[in-house]
Amino acid sequence: MGKTSKDKRDVYYRLAKEEGWRARSAFKLLHIEQAFGIFDGVQRAVDLCAAPGSWSQVLAKKLLRSSLTDDEKLAVKIIAVDLQAMAPLPGVVQIQGDITKESTAEAIIGHFSSDAQQKAQLVVCDGAPDVTGVHEMDEYMQNQLIVSALSIATFVLEPGGKFVAKIFKGNDNCLLESQMRTFFTNFCIFKPPSSRPSSIEAFVVCSGFRLPTGYIPQIINPARDDIRALSLKTGSETNRRLVPFIACGDLNGSLGDDVVGLMDDITLEDVEMAYDSFMKSDSTDDFKDVLNDVFQQEIAQRKKQTSQ
C-alpha cells in the first residue's frame, strides 16, 4: 500500500484537511496545549522551523482570539522562521532562513527588544532535518536544531517564558534534560497522541525560563563553534562552567565519529575543573543532584579513555 493511501487513512490527516490546517502537525501543538496550557497569557511567540505553517496557524488562532479588542490584537506578535518560504498568514511575520546561522538568529532577536515587557513568552520549534536513517546522526542533527532554538530562546524569552521543541527520543535524554534544566524550572518530555506511535519523535515542554546568574546569552552552532572558546570569549564564569552546550546523539549509544569528535578536545582536567566550580556555585541542590550524575558519567568515561 502506498504512502499516500496510508496517510489518508490517518484520522489527524483527515481532520487537518477538514479543519483547514496546513499539516496534521497542528494537532501535536494543540495536544501539547491541552496537556500543558502553553498558550495561557501568551501574546508574543516565535515559531521556529515553521513551514508549511500549521503551528503558526494554531498560534494565530489562539493568540489572535476573536474576543480580543483591536488594541489587544495589535500587541500580539508571532514570528515564524523556516528555511523554506511559506504562504503568508495574517498576523504572522515571516523570516526565511536557517536557524543554525547567526544572521537568522540575529534577525529573529531583532524583532524583540531587550525590554522584559516586550520579549517573547513562548518559543516553539518543530524542526526536523532531512532524516538519513542513521539513528545517531539523525538524533545529532535534531539536537543541533534544538541547541540553536534554545540559544535563540535565551535572547528572546522573558523570565518565566516557555519553550517547546521536537526531539528524537534516545535511550538517554539525560544531557538534554540537564541543559534544559539550566534554563527552565520545569522540564517534561511529552508524546502527543497525534504523534505517530511508530515515530521516535517527542517534544520537550519547558516552562519557567530563567537565565542562570551571570550567564551571557550566546548564539551557538554546535557543528561550527568551539563551544569552550566561545564560552571563554564572553568572560562569564557561568558560561564557562555550565555543562557544554553541545548537540550530541545518545550518550550510551554507538556515536558516529563526527559526533564523538565534538567532545574530543575537552580533557578530563577540564571536566573535573568544571565539576568543582559547579559544585561550589550557588546553584540549587536539586540542580546539583541532576548534574552530579552527568558529570560523574563524563569523568568516569574520560578516566577510562586516559587509562587505555
Ligand SMILES: C[S@@+](CC[C@H](N)C(=O)[O-])C[C@H]1O[C@@H](n2cnc3c(N)ncnc32)[C@H](O)[C@@H]1O
Ligand atoms: C516538520 S516540518 C515543520 C512543520 C510545521 N511545524 C507545521 O506545523 O507546518 C520541519 C521544518 O523544519 C525546517 N527546518 C529544518 N532545518 C531547519 C533549519 N536549520 N532552519 C530553519 N528551518 C529548518 C524544514 O524546512 C521544515 O519546514
